[in-house]
Amino acid sequence: MNYEYVTENNLVNRQNYMYSRYGGKSFITAYKELREQYIMPGKGNMKAENKNPESPICVRLDKLWKDLKIKALDSQIKYDLDKLVQSFEVRKRLYSEIDENWKPVNQAGKYNDMKAYLLFAQVLADAYEKRNNLKYLSCLLKVDDTLISIESFMEEDDRLVLSEILKKELGYVSDLSEKLAIRI
């Protein structure tokens, strides 16, 4: 079975993930094989960083990530993160210019800032590790589908960061399977 949720560019071909077909273990195998294609062995600990102070969304994501590290997932940070998750889940895009609820200021605005998606994936991974809330893992899987779909536009450093994020994602899925006593 194919893994059909990565297209030529998920930012253009937005996935709604509704009523997905059941493919059994072969679907999970297809998912893992696809992810593993983007993992670079032995290049650990790359982190996404915001090097662009002109990008409002990256500035905010960077701050959210750092706050998450210092303050864990307190109620204020959780509120902010949940608004961000909601905005992405509704639009399947992150717009560069956003309001206080992470909604786009301009629906026709830019949404292809690669760093934003990498930073967001990093935030989701950290949030999931802290809270084991499946909402964050589900969103991370969707962001990673998007990142893989635009990987050809990435620079080498971004590919390394993606590799680290995917390693973590596969680890979370593996741990969850173990907890459920499922062999994948």
Added chain:
Amino acid sequence: MTLDDFVLFAGNTTRSKAYLQLLVKAGFYPSLCVIYVECKDMLYENKMKTVETKRYFDEQEPLLVTLEENQIPYKVMEEKDINSAAMVEFIKSLKQKYIIYSGYGGVILKKELFFTGKRFIHIHAGQLPQYRGSTTAYYSILDNHNMSATALFLNEKIDEGEVICSETFEMPAKDVDIDYIYEPYTRAVVLTKAIKQYYELGERFITKKQETEAAETFFIIHPVLKHLAMMSLEK
């Protein structure tokens, strides 16, 4: 018993079939069923191709058959949008107080409907407030290895209305379709429970406001996680 205070507003879905059949099985007959569908001809189609053996309800049986066999008054409206002006006016004209809402997925009721003088009963497929939002049955399977359903009154916010009652269910057998069979079944069980309570309490509902601290809203589950949930049933 005829449910004088209740109208079943039914989209042409397996959920509506589950609601109607389980209500009838429990001896409850809505005083009116309004089926709303884009085209009346669709009521005679049967898209289900499952091999269920009526363990939970008969998903092959058209709504009209259940209604006619049980002499439940019904009206078919060729209209798929419950928020349309025509539907709002029609709902206002009904004498019943409560609408049992079994609509089409993804539709949110607009505020005009909440000024019709009727209260909308909805059965959410998740424990509230812990599992608000979408595809919550699968998140519950992954977190708790069970499924729940909650009866609530709808308001303008999604899944935030006052709770009537809820119930938790064990996992279905591995070959049962969760989306089209088991989840509608669990919702129908809780609907029947809510109606029973109404009459046991002397034709009234006692409700509880949701505690927002425990609230969590979920979005459509990623297929990888959905697969893990379904594979966990296959053991």
